[in-house]
Amino acid sequence: MDVHGQQKAQEALDVEIKSFFDSAPPLRNIENVSEDLKKFIEMNSSGTRSARKVVCVTSGGTTVPLEQRCVRYIDNFSSGHRGAASTEYFLKAGYLVIFLYRKGTCQPYCSLLPDYPFLECFEFTHESGIQVRQPYSEAVKWAISEHHAAVADGTLLKLPFTTIFEYLQILHMVATSLRSLGPNALFYLAAAVSDFYVPWESMAEHKIQSGSGPLDMRLVQVPKMLSVLRSEWAPTAYCISFKLETDVKILLEKANAALKKYKMHMVIANELLTRKEEVTLVTDNENIHVRRDPKQVGDEVEKHIIEHIVEKHSTYVDNLDQKVSRDTGS
Amino acid sequence: MDVHGQQKAQEALDVEIKSFFDSAPPLRNIENVSEDLKKFIEMNSSGTRSARKVVCVTSGGTTVPLEQRCVRYIDNFSSGHRGAASTEYFLKAGYLVIFLYRKGTCQPYCSLLPDYPFLECFEFTHESGIQVRQPYSEAVKWAISEHHAAVADGTLLKLPFTTIFEYLQILHMVATSLRSLGPNALFYLAAAVSDFYVPWESMAEHKIQSGSGPLDMRLVQVPKMLSVLRSEWAPTAYCISFKLETDVKILLEKANAALKKYKMHMVIANELLTRKEEVTLVTDNENIHVRRDPKQVGDEVEKHIIEHIVEKHSTYVDNLDQKVSRDTGS
Numbered sequence: 001m002d003v004h005g006q007q008k009a010q011e012a013l014d015v016e017i018k019s020f021f022d023s024a025p026p027l028r029n030i031e032n033v034s035e036d037l038k039k040f041i042e043m044n045s046s047g048t049r050s051a052r053k054v055v056c057v058t059s060g061g062t063t064v065p066l067e068q069r070c071v072r073y074i075d076n077f078s079s080g081h082r083g084a085a086s087t088e089y090f091l092k093a094g095y096l097v098i099f100l101y102r103k104g105t106c107q108p109y110c111s112l113l114p115d116y117p118f119l120e121c122f123e124f125t126h127e128s129g130i131q132v133r134q135p136y137s138e139a140v141k142w143a144i145s146e147h148h149a150a151v152a153d154g155t156l157l158k159l160p161f162t163t164i165f166e167y168l169q170i171l172h173m174v175a176t177s178l179r180s181l182g183p184n185a186l187f188y189l190a191a192a193v194s195d196f197y198v199p200w201e202s203m204a205e206h207k208i209q210s211g212s213g214p215l216d217m218r219l220v221q222v223p224k225m226l227s228v229l230r231s232e233w234a235p236t237a238y239c240i241s242f243k244l245e246t247d248v249k250i251l252l253e254k255a256n257a258a259l260k261k262y263k264m265h266m267v268i269a270n271e272l273l274t275r276k277e278e279v280t281l282v283t284d285n286e287n288i289h290v291r292r293d294p295k296q297v298g299d300e301v302e303k304h305i306i307e308h309i310v311e312k313h314s315t316y317v318d319n320l321d322q323k324v325s326r327d328t329g330s
Numbered sequence: 331m332d333v334h335g336q337q338k339a340q341e342a343l344d345v346e347i348k349s350f351f352d353s354a355p356p357l358r359n360i361e362n363v364s365e366d367l368k369k370f371i372e373m374n375s376s377g378t379r380s381a382r383k384v385v386c387v388t389s390g391g392t393t394v395p396l397e398q399r400c401v402r403y404i405d406n407f408s409s410g411h412r413g414a415a416s417t418e419y420f421l422k423a424g425y426l427v428i429f430l431y432r433k434g435t436c437q438p439y440c441s442l443l444p445d446y447p448f449l450e451c452f453e454f455t456h457e458s459g460i461q462v463r464q465p466y467s468e469a470v471k472w473a474i475s476e477h478h479a480a481v482a483d484g485t486l487l488k489l490p491f492t493t494i495f496e497y498l499q500i501l502h503m504v505a506t507s508l509r510s511l512g513p514n515a516l517f518y519l520a521a522a523v524s525d526f527y528v529p530w531e532s533m534a535e536h537k538i539q540s541g542s543g544p545l546d547m548r549l550v551q552v553p554k555m556l557s558v559l560r561s562e563w564a565p566t567a568y569c570i571s572f573k574l575e576t577d578v579k580i581l582l583e584k585a586n587a588a589l590k591k592y593k594m595h596m597v598i599a600n601e602l603l604t605r606k607e608e609v610t611l612v613t614d615n616e617n618i619h620v621r622r623d624p625k626q627v628g629d630e631v632e633k634h635i636i637e638h639i640v641e642k643h644s645t646y647v648d649n650l651d652q653k654v655s656r657d658t659g660s
Contacts, residue, residue, distance in 0.1 A: 218544050
């Protein structure tokens with residue numbers, strides 16, 4: 001595409017994005033989110049913390065309402081396990097984490113708990129009150145203590161979303177807030193974001209009535225926000241997106257295409273069935289194949305992913321700093 | 331519709347239903363479900379328990395996968411609060427309950443807990459280990475003890491589902507298992523069941539690719555299983571279905587139509603915004619308007635709904651028993 005073509009495409013995208021945000025229902029708790037973000041950044045921008053890196057981890061799937069008074073919606077399957085586990089390793093590596101997660105999905109430090117943790121983990125006896133049941137004892141203690149420590153310490157900020165509208169509006173707010181951190185900000189976009197949506201104004205106000213034959217639906221594409229995140233919302237941050245496919249044959253090709261198209265610094269390619277075992281980190285100059293060690297108990301692929309990212313991000317910050325030093329002659 | 335027309339319609343429905351079940355992916359844990367059901371019924375069909383009534387409460391929304399290797403699906407919003415709370419009142423009234431619920435939705439005895447109960451309810455101190463945080467102390471104790479008591483006692487059987495395919499297959503198994511109980515069986519169908527689905531064989535095998543314009547989808551209607559439940563699966567059970575609308579103007583009309591069309595014994599009509607405050611119990615000979623008393627702390631509309639149902643169900647059993655006595659001359 002020539003420069004003129006690129007400009008045209010950019011203008012078309014800008015129109016799509018404006019139309020998406022204009023049509024989005026207003027974020028209900030916008031003041032709270034804004035306040036929480038402000039506090040989190042202020043708390044961490046003085047003293048020894050000011051040099052710390054900050055990552056925004058997005059996690060879980062977004063929904064697309066099909067009706068304004070939402071009864072039916074399209075959902076994207078995602079347990080949120082990747083985002084939750086990665087958050088733990090980012091915190092361990094000294095990052096501050098903004099965890100932008102789908103309500104009800106996995107939380108950091110909870111991966112060892114059973115699926116329905118609350119009732120299954122506990123028992124009640126009249127003699128000793130509430131007790132953790134034996135098999136879960138250590139996992140529960142660890143989850144509660146680590147999780148509360150991170151939140152109380154101010155190193156973990158949790159922001160929930162449900163719809164695609166909420167997700168993109170909050171992501172925009174986070175990106176804007178982190179702009180002052182320059183290259184020290186990292187976006188780790190593990191959320192499963194809807195590709196298609198029904199524009200709010202063309203949505204049925206009431207519940208769609210059944211009883212009259214098949215239902216035909218037309219969904220329009222969600223504008224590719226990754227481009228805008230890179231070019232406008234967070235132009236100096238290190239940006240990592242994910243590519244999930246069920247067909248391994250097209251996976252790397254798709255990941256490479258996304259890397260170029262959205263100017264990501266890294267795309268993490270994963271296949272639905274093996275995603276907990278292995279992924280490929282696709283960057284401009286290399287593909288790094290990462291897998292967990294199945295012989296090592298409790299080894300998680302996220303541990304290895306984050307190790308690589310911490311290194312790459314560090315190099316990125318150093319290079320940009322040197323560039324700035326050279327440019328300013330200091 | 332004349333008799334001939336009715337027969338034609340019935341035949342068409344039979345074909346639709348056969349095609350739905352034929353195209354459904356096989357239930358993964360069918361042996362476990364079957365075993366659990368068998369045990370539950372055996373355990374409760376001897377001694378004093380044999381005269382007890384059994385209710386199957388369905389709860390939460392079903393999903394409709396859009397891809398065979400499921401990444402995207404259509405979901406029906408339902409917290410499962412109605413089903414969970416109703417289960418508590420049925421147990422209290424002496425019923426045995428089969429709780430057929432959507433994974434991850436509300437559980438009985440948990441309605442007083444906060445949205446993210448697990449981590450928020452507890453704290454960990456090195457001195458005393460895990461403790462319930464003050465505001466939740468009573469609610470947590472109650473939830474754990476009541477819930478475990480019901481499960482341990484064998485009066486509550488919990489069966490989870492996710493997709494519409496799983497839901498209808500398990501409901502069919504439950505109905506068949508309860509047939510021997512005759513009028514003592516009750517179906518309380520509070521689940522938000524998908525109206526439309528994509529037949530398994532016409533579903534995309536791999537993830538739907540974005541990048542090529544809008545997405546057009548054609549969904550076909552889920553066959554109306556309520557008819558078959560009444561006429562074939564559980565012909566003598568007392569059957570209650572729900573009608574949820576966002577438009578109050580058409581609510582009662584729709585509920586009445588469902589009552590007649592599916593030959594339900596009762597349809598509970600509720601409007602999305604006021605459903606926790608009030609509902610209308612629509613039956614052949616009367617509409618009963620039920621509301622919770624907002625002045626009474628902790629009063630729930632489900633308490634009043636179940637009181638009415640217990641009475642109606644009792645009358646139904648007595649009438650059928652008398653009819654049988656008359657018919658057999660005993």
